[in-house]
Amino acid sequence: DSGVTQTPKHLITATGQRVTLRCSPRSGDLSVYWYQQSLDQGLQFLIQYYNGEERAKGNILERFSAQQFPDLHSELNLSSLELGDSALYFCASSPRRDNWEQYFGPGTRLTVT
Amino acid sequence: EDKVVQSPLSLVVHEGDTVTLNCSYEVTNFRSLLWYKQEKKAPTFLFMLTSSGIEKKSGRLSSILDKKELFSILNITATQTGDSAIYLCAVDPTTSGTYKYIFGTGTRLKVLA
Numbered sequence: 357d358s359g360v361t362q363t364p365k366h367l368i369t370a371t372g373q374r375v376t377l378r379c380s381p382r383s384g385d386l387s388v389y390w391y392q393q394s395l396d397q398g399l400q401f402l403i404q405y406y407n408g409e410e411r412a413k414g415n416i417l418e419r420f421s422a423q424q425f426p427d428l429h430s431e432l433n434l435s436s437l438e439l440g441d442s443a444l445y446f447c448a449s450s451p452r453r454d455n456w457e458q459y460f461g462p463g464t465r466l467t468v469t
Numbered sequence: 470e471d472k473v474v475q476s477p478l479s480l481v482v483h484e485g486d487t488v489t490l491n492c493s494y495e496v497t498n499f500r501s502l503l504w505y506k507q508e509k510k511a512p513t514f515l516f517m518l519t520s521s522g523i524e525k526k527s528g529r530l531s532s533i534l535d536k537k538e539l540f541s542i543l544n545i546t547a548t549q550t551g552d553s554a555i556y557l558c559a560v561d562p563t564t565s566g567t568y569k570y571i572f573g574t575g576t577r578l579k580v581l582a
Contacts, residue, residue: 358511398574399512399557414569446511456501456561460511 359383360449360461368467374435377464381428381449387411388430389450389458390422394443405430406453437468471496471562475573483581486548490576492558493540500561502541503570504532507555515543515556548580 359382369375381388390402392415401414405424416422419437424430434441444465448458473494482488492502501519505512516525518534518541525532529548534541545552555575563569 358513360511399559399572401570401572412569456503456517457514460513462510 358459358461360447360459362445362447362461362464364464365462366465366467368469369437370469371437371439373437373468374433375437375466377432377434377445377447377466379430379432379447379449379461381430381447382451382459385449385451385459386428387450387453388424388428389448390416390430390432391446391448391460392443393446393463394440397443399446402432404453411453434466439468442466442468471560471571473558473560473571473573475556475558475576477576478574479577479579481579481581482548484549486580487544487546488548488578490543490545490556490558490578491540492543492560492573494558494560494571495539496560496562496571498562499536500563502534502561503559504541504543505557505559507557507575508553512557545578548578550580550582553578553580 361380363378386407389404393399402416404412408424422432444463446463448460450458476491504515516532521536529546532543555577557575559570559572
C-alpha cells in the first residue's frame, strides 16, 4: 500500500459526460502527478501540481483539467468524454516538486460506453 | 520527437533463469531514467539512474545506464514467479526544473514455476 488513495475504483459512463477523479496523496507529500494508461498508448504523464500550483503539463487534452486543493488532495476532471478516454487513470505523489521517486495510487478505471 | 523503446515486448522464462530487459531512448536532453515494476495495478518504483556506468542494485535486481549509447538494462537474476509483471522504463528529457517523463510501453515478464 503506497499511502496514495484514489476514488472511485471503477467508473462507467456514457460518451459526452463529465466525471471527476479524486486523489489523496501520501501524508506530507506536496506533489501530485496524474497519468493515463491505456492499452495502446502505455503510461502517459498528464499533469503535475506542487503545493496547489500547476507545475508541469504533459499530454493532457483541453477537455481535461485538474486542480490541487489547500488540503493537497487533487481532482482530475474529464469532460465531453469519448470512447478513447477509457483507460486507467493513476495519481502519484512525491514529497518535493522534482522528486522522481513517486508513489502511485491504485488507479481509477474509467470505461466510456 | 522524444521516444523510449523497450524490448523485448514480452518474455516467458522459468524460475531460476536470469533475464535482461532493455530500454533505449532518443531524447533532446537527458536528465534521468527510471525503472518501475507494474503488477496488477499501480507501478512501484525500482531505480533511478542519472550517471553512466554506475550500477544500481536491489536484491536480485540491478540496472545500469549507458548515456553514450542511450540505453539502460534491467537485470533480474534467479527469477521467481513473483517477478512476473510489466517492467516500465521512463526517461525525463528535460534539464529545467519541470517534469515530463516519457514512458516506454513496457516489457511483460512471465516467470513459470
